[in-house]
Amino acid sequence: MSDSALFQLVLSEIWLTNFQYGPEEWIWKCLHYGRRFPFRSQYYFLGLIADLHFLKYF
Structure with missing residues (x-):
């Protein structure tokens, strides 16, 4: 696996933990449906809590 593919995998994991869609x-989607959708993931805060629990083991 190339370095750029690995970088994209890591970056996309971080992005999708915090946001529901790509930019x-x-x-x-907003243009198509004619309304604004929430940008942040509904699980954003749950992800922060999970990260804090994970980091306490290091």
């Missing part, structure tokens, strides 16, 4: 997907 272009969010813009396209």
Whole structure:
């Protein structure tokens, strides 16, 4: 696996933990349906809590 593919996998995991859609997907969806959708994931705060529990073991 190339370095750029590995970087994209790590970055996408971080992004999707915090946000429900990618930036272009969010813009396209808002334009298509004619209304604004929430950008942050509904599980954002649960992810922060899980990260804090994970970090206490290090």
